[in-house]
Amino acid sequence: MFGWTGKILCVDLTTGHATTLRPDPAEYHAFIGGRGLAGHLLAPHATRSWDDPDLPLLFMAGPLTGTIAPTSGRLTAMSLSPLTGTAFDSSVGGKLGTQLKRAGWDGILLTGRAPELSALRVADGEARVVPARDLAGRSALAVMDAVAPLVPGQEESVAAVGPAAETGSLLASILVDRHHAVGRGGLGLVMAAKNLKYFTVTGTGRVAVADPKALKAAREDIFRLTAASPALLGEHGFSAYGTGALYDLISTRRMMPTANFRATHYAPAPELNAARIKARFHPHKAGCKGCHVLCKKVADDGRAMPEYETLSHFTALVENRDLETVVAANALCGELGLDTISAASTLACHAEITGRKLAPAEILALIRDMGTGQGLGAELARGSLRYAESHGRPELSMSVKGLELPAYDPRGAYGMALAYAVSTRGGCHLRAYPVSHEILRKPVATDRFSFSGKARIIKIAEDAAAVVDSLTACKFLFFAATLEEYAKALSAVTGRETSAQELLAVGARICLAERRMNAEAGFTAADDDLPARFFAEAGSGGNGIAVPALDREEFLKARDAYYRVRGLDAEGRPTAEALRKAGLA
Ligand code: SF4
Numbered sequence: 001m002f003g004w005t006g007k008i009l010c011v012d013l014t015t016g017h018a019t020t021l022r023p024d025p026a027e028y029h030a031f032i033g034g035r036g037l038a039g040h041l042l043a044p045h046a047t048r049s050w051d052d053p054d055l056p057l058l059f060m061a062g063p064l065t066g067t068i069a070p071t072s073g074r075l076t077a078m079s080l081s082p083l084t085g086t087a088f089d090s091s092v093g094g095k096l097g098t099q100l101k102r103a104g105w106d107g108i109l110l111t112g113r114a115p116e117l118s119a120l121r122v123a124d125g126e127a128r129v130v131p132a133r134d135l136a137g138r139s140a141l142a143v144m145d146a147v148a149p150l151v152p153g154q155e156e157s158v159a160a161v162g163p164a165a166e167t168g169s170l171l172a173s174i175l176v177d178r179h180h181a182v183g184r185g186g187l188g189l190v191m192a193a194k195n196l197k198y199f200t201v202t203g204t205g206r207v208a209v210a211d212p213k214a215l216k217a218a219r220e221d222i223f224r225l226t227a228a229s230p231a232l233l234g235e236h237g238f239s240a241y242g243t244g245a246l247y248d249l250i251s252t253r254r255m256m257p258t259a260n261f262r263a264t265h266y267a268p269a270p271e272l273n274a275a276r277i278k279a280r281f282h283p284h285k286a287g288c289k290g291c292h293v294l295c296k297k298v299a300d301d302g303r304a305m306p307e308y309e310t311l312s313h314f315t316a317l318v319e320n321r322d323l324e325t326v327v328a329a330n331a332l333c334g335e336l337g338l339d340t341i342s343a344a345s346t347l348a349c350h351a352e353i354t355g356r357k358l359a360p361a362e363i364l365a366l367i368r369d370m371g372t373g374q375g376l377g378a379e380l381a382r383g384s385l386r387y388a389e390s391h392g393r394p395e396l397s398m399s400v401k402g403l404e405l406p407a408y409d410p411r412g413a414y415g416m417a418l419a420y421a422v423s424t425r426g427g428c429h430l431r432a433y434p435v436s437h438e439i440l441r442k443p444v445a446t447d448r449f450s451f452s453g454k455a456r457i458i459k460i461a462e463d464a465a466a467v468v469d470s471l472t473a474c475k476f477l478f479f480a481a482t483l484e485e486y487a488k489a490l491s492a493v494t495g496r497e498t499s500a501q502e503l504l505a506v507g508a509r510i511c512l513a514e515r516r517m518n519a520e521a522g523f524t525a526a527d528d529d530l531p532a533r534f535f536a537e538a539g540s541g542g543n544g545i546a547v548p549a550l551d552r553e554e555f556l557k558a559r560d561a562y563y564r565v566r567g568l569d570a571e572g573r574p575t576a577e578a579l580r581k582a583g584l585a
Contacts, residue, residue, distance in 0.1 A: 050186075173339050
């Protein structure tokens with residue numbers, strides 16, 4: 001086999017026993033790798049509870065991982081989410097995917113529950129479960145310092161959970177290689193439920209490529225396209241400023257969620273943008289293995305600079321004007337192992353319910369308490385929906401399926417509104433990434449204040465994103481490149497000719513399989529909805545931009561249209577016909 005190793009490492013943490021799963025080549029072709037293959041292996045477990053020891057926690061690389069294909073150093077983590085109850089995948093950077101492939105594995109499938117706090121160490125073909133009692137309660141960064149100190153040439157990859165996971169937070173993340181995170185959905189808690197504090201992977205092998213010359217040509221095509229992209233490699237793009245480059249744009253579009261989504265414009269935003277961060281913290285470029293864009297920014301003191309969503313939510317959403325607090329909150333969430341988007345959003349919900357603004361010191365103190373399960377922090381660490389419900393105000397949780405919404409107000413981008421509602425993992429901007437066409441106007445501009453045509457656009461974008469997450473590559477590259485270039489790269493790597501059309505059909509299969517898992521777990525159309533605020537209250541218009549409340553009827557019509565093009569019934573469940581056509585019957 002080229003591209004894939006053909007082997008998945010299965011570790012039963014109850015016994016410490018490791019075995020090898022060898023999927024049929026047809027399964028690889030049907031689901032590619034990454035998110036697709038992880039979902040395929042998760043599917044029989046869709047109705048388990050997140051803390052069932054038999055529930056798999058998967059870490060899956062793709063056929064391009066470990067090759068010279070641009071941005072192929074990413075990896076998918078997947079399981080059922082303690083926060084949303086849905087099937088939940090999360091794409092993460094760093095070097096974990098690359099090391100996994102070099103070690104000879106397409107993925108790791110973890111089941112069971114270790115009898116004591118443990119770690120898994122994978123080195124090429126060998127996997128050992130070892131005690132990790134001495135690291136109980138330590139921050140994810142402290143684990144990395146202890147097991148893989150930063151030295152030049154350090155290739156071992158480390159994934160660890162922090163105290164948030166150990167104290168039961170539903171917002172618990174998994175930190176990977178210091179500056180990357182399996183952030184959303186509480187997958188860190190699933191790892192902690194298996195009594196696994198960290199795992200390391202190191203490998204010395206090489207990924208076999210069928211046609212290195214054709215891969216090099218595909219890679220050069222992608223490089224040429226990205227070089228011409230202002231959003232990626234331009235003077236004010238992601239490479240220069242990180243994803244924080246979006247901050248000014250979203251602010252001027254008057255769609256920056258402010259004060260728990262009570263407003264869509266934050267007046268102090270111009271003093272809190274990525275340029276201010278650059279001037280103040282002088283970060284250098286960093287990024288995922290195999291990436292030439294390097295959108296991560298790290299200060300000399302080792303602190304990662306906030307991504308756009310974190311910057312926006314820890315300023316506008318919680319009404320904080322202090323940049324140092326944003327950077328400190330971001331670092332604290334990383335160390336404790338908390339999802340920054342959900343943490344900030346839960347704090348904003350708390351501020352609205354209690355009717356007061358949080359001071360910078362209070363923001364940091366509450367994050368610390370959320371990460372260690374102390375006092376009010378323990379309540380907030382269960383996410384905004386449970387917190388708001390327990391205070392009799394569920395409508396003030398700005399979430400979909402319990403997942404807190406990111407930093408794009410849906411009243412300012414209707415494709416985003418639809419994408420948030422129908423996303424299989426809850427309030428997520430990356431499922432269909434409408435920012436691309438509604439805000440950055442790539443590959444073509446769409447009218448952000450209209451639902452017209454959005455059902456089909458969102459469906460196709462979801463299919464494409466599922467492919468990207470399965471290859472595995474980075475969605476940001478698709479501001480410039482398309483599936484056509486990546487189909488060429490995949491054909492070159494695997495030696496099996498494929499096309500963008502064929503890949504989109506695979507993406508549709510992956511999305512439908514995820515829908516089926518959620519339907520089996522009891523999700524219906526009632527869960528594919530937005531918080532009532534967006535249909536009742538207008539956003540903050542100005543500068544010639546009106547931001548009215550969403551029209552509920554138009555939204556429901558768009559959702560129905562989405563259900564039709566996706567092959568779902570009126571309750572959002574896959575029809576037998578759609579499953580049969582997708583080869584999932
Ligand atoms: S663009 Fe950024 S997130 Fe994407 S692969 Fe490169 S460094 Fe990682």
